[in-house]
Amino acid sequence: MTDEGLDPTPIEDRLLFLISSPRAGSTMLARMLGAHPDVHSPAEPHLLTPLAHLGYYNHVERAPYDPIIAREAVRTLVADLPGGEADYLKALRRYSDSLYADLLAPSGRRLLLDKTPAYALVLDFAARLYPRARYLVLTRNPMAIWCSYVESFFDGDFESAHRHNPLLERYVPAIARFLRDANVPKHAIRYEDLVRDPETLVPALCKWAGLTFTPAMIDYGSAGEVATGRGLGDPVTVARESRPTTASLSRWAKDLAGRPEAVAQCTRILASLDDADLETWGYSRAAMQTELDAVAGARGRSRRRPLSRHSLERKLLVGLRRNIQKNAFGRLIRRIRSACDVLLR
Numbered sequence: 280m281t282d283e284g285l286d287p288t289p290i291e292d293r294l295l296f297l298i299s300s301p302r303a304g305s306t307m308l309a310r311m312l313g314a315h316p317d318v319h320s321p322a323e324p325h326l327l328t329p330l331a332h333l334g335y336y337n338h339v340e341r342a343p344y345d346p347i348i349a350r351e352a353v354r355t356l357v358a359d360l361p362g363g364e365a366d367y368l369k370a371l372r373r374y375s376d377s378l379y380a381d382l383l384a385p386s387g388r389r390l391l392l393d394k395t396p397a398y399a400l401v402l403d404f405a406a407r408l409y410p411r412a413r414y415l416v417l418t419r420n421p422m423a424i425w426c427s428y429v430e431s432f433f434d435g436d437f438e439s440a441h442r443h444n445p446l447l448e449r450y451v452p453a454i455a456r457f458l459r460d461a462n463v464p465k466h467a468i469r470y471e472d473l474v475r476d477p478e479t480l481v482p483a484l485c486k487w488a489g490l491t492f493t494p495a496m497i498d499y500g501s502a503g504e505v506a507t508g509r510g511l512g513d514p515v516t517v518a519r520e521s522r523p524t525t526a527s528l529s530r531w532a533k534d535l536a537g538r539p540e541a542v543a544q545c546t547r548i549l550a551s552l553d554d555a556d557l558e559t560w561g562y563s564r565a566a567m568q569t570e571l572d573a574v575a576g577a578r579g580r581s582r583r584r585p586l587s588r589h590s591l592e593r594k595l596l597v598g599l600r601r602n603i604q605k606n607a608f609g610r611l612i613r614r615i616r617s618a619c620d621v622l623l624r
Contacts, residue, residue: 289376292412294412295415299396313392315485317388317491318391319382323396324393325395327375334350335350379391406462409463417470425545430534435534437541455553474527500520501521545571549568
């Protein structure tokens, strides 16, 4: 086992998971928490997601090994253990405990923050593995999340984005179910409330997490954070913010204005989401539909934006990915991949 230094507290009791979908403001909140002298906020480790897909709980469809045989083998293995599933979880916990402890120890801080968004899709597993860890859940207006995702990663191409990843249909039910059903220490915050009134919400968050509030958490840009907690796919603009701002609250509506096809898609997505899930998130269908109806009649604005490395990368990816399954470029890529498979096998 990894030596956890002078603090004898089990690593499980020193873990703080920040649960959210992508584009919900989790990087900002991670920077706020990382500005606290007791919290270490490293880059997203993506540690638990692979563990959840080893075959016993979830499984992968394709892998360099046979995932079907592996799935059956691990279930047989767990059935043969003296303690069954409890022994299996204990073994997985030894692995993740060791890595988390080694990640936390050099910082000299008391709590480790893991804000990996993909954990929202394996929350049942996370709660089994770490039932005593703290789970901070951040929600945001689903329409704002979707528009931010499309603009950030698909250069405004709503149809391509949805074909690639129906984000809201995956994350809203999973996080709502966790908020309603999970018997773990959890605390929920809405992004809109956080940026409007951080002076109230951040001290309340600290009290729940067992931290002493420090004003540097709100003015986090001047706090000299050890790590930003920035995600692998975050746009560069995330790192430029220095404190919560309301500037982004209406951005999604401006992105939709004058784009009836995008508004229609958002309306379809909203219709596919469950009322109870939306209420659990803290947003009503009626209010969001009213906002969409208002946007539908609004005039569009110029979509010209300053070019940056991030925006150029996204434009290139969107352009290359468009119709790639059917066009000549896609056929060429598949031939190259087949040749590489032959050479590397």
